Amino acid sequence: MGPFPKYLTFRNVLVGMFSIWAIGIILKLAWWWYLLVFMVALTISYLGTTQIGSNFHMPAFCNLANCKNKVIAITFDDGVSKPEQSEKVLDILKQYNIPATFFCIGKNLVDETQIKVLKRIDTEGHIIGNHSYSHSAFYDFYSSNKIEKDTLKTDRLIEQYTGKKPLFYRPPYGITTPNIAKAINRIGHKTIGWSLRSLDTVIKDPNTLINRIKHKLKNGDILLFHDHVSYMPAFLPLFLEYILKEGYMIIGVDELLDLRPYEQLHSASL
Numbered sequence: 715m716g717p718f719p720k721y722l723t724f725r726n727v728l729v730g731m732f733s734i735w736a737i738g739i740i741l742k743l744a745w746w747w748y749l750l751v752f753m754v755a756l757t758i759s760y761l762g763t764t765q766i767g768s769n770f771h772m773p774a775f776c777n778l779a780n781c782k783n784k785v786i787a788i789t790f791d792d793g794v795s796k797p798e799q800s801e802k803v804l805d806i807l808k809q810y811n812i813p814a815t816f817f818c819i820g821k822n823l824v825d826e827t828q829i830k831v832l833k834r835i836d837t838e839g840h841i842i843g844n845h846s847y848s849h850s851a852f853y854d855f856y857s858s859n860k861i862e863k864d865t866l867k868t869d870r871l872i873e874q875y876t877g878k879k880p881l882f883y884r885p886p887y888g889i890t891t892p893n894i895a896k897a898i899n900r901i902g903h904k905t906i907g908w909s910l911r912s913l914d915t916v917i918k919d920p921n922t923l924i925n926r927i928k929h930k931l932k933n934g935d936i937l938l939f940h941d942h943v944s945y946m947p948a949f950l951p952l953f954l955e956y957i958l959k960e961g962y963m964i965i966g967v968d969e970l971l972d973l974r975p976y977e978q979l980h981s982a983s984l
């Protein structure tokens with residue numbers, strides 16, 4: 715789903731619903747009229763909350779629109795949950811000389827092997843983004859203060875191990891809420907979504923996954939994968955061979971969107 719029209723914001727949907735209800739009271743309309751208006755508002759809000767590309771609650775960069783060139787970017791979420799899997803993915807990216815962006819979860823940046831992989835992601839030229847600290851199932855019910863703290867905790871870990879302060883943020887499950895919007899706006903991070911969700915955690919077979927992507931891939935797409943998926947090391951070479959054969963070029967999300975991925979830290983040597 716693409717972005718909603720600009721006027722279709724959460725606030726406007728609420729204002730619209732109450733206004734139409736008020737008109738209903740004046741016109742003495744039947745009870746089902748209110749229910750109908752409520753169901754429409756609920757459906758719009760549900761879509762806006764679950765579809766990161768809708769820009770309903772907050773702006774998110776999900777692709778490069780009207781892109782004339784055959785360029786795409788790839789992203790991996792939920793690292794570093796299985797370090798040995800991530801290492802295999804990094805080996806393949808290195809072999810093909812392909813840049814990627816890894817949206818890492820703070821609570822997965824704790825033990826030595828996880829930290830080693832995080833550093834490797836950075837030194838091999840990939841980008842590290844913030845994918846929350848907790849990735850909690852209740853994240854969408856957190857207050858904006860709690861989300862802010864949660865996000866900053868992961869920022870600090872990434873900075874501690876790489877010396878770089880991330881500016882890219884991707885909300886857990888790609889769900890956005892007014893509280894997430896408030897928190898991320900305060901921190902000043904850029905929200906990076908996707909335009910092609912591979913469904914690699916649902917589809918169990920590399921060939922099915924390739925076929926799905928073949929049907930959907932467009933210029934300027936940002937693809938969503940997970941490095942912890944068990945068949946990722948088998949899938950990735952198939953995917954990259956296809957991409958190269960079709961003449962696509964994979965570039966970094968930063969280059970595709972022309973956005974800075976890290977805060978510029980003041981150098982003491984200046």
Ligand SMILES: [Zn+2]
Nearest residue numbers: 791792886887
């Ligand atoms: Zn995730």
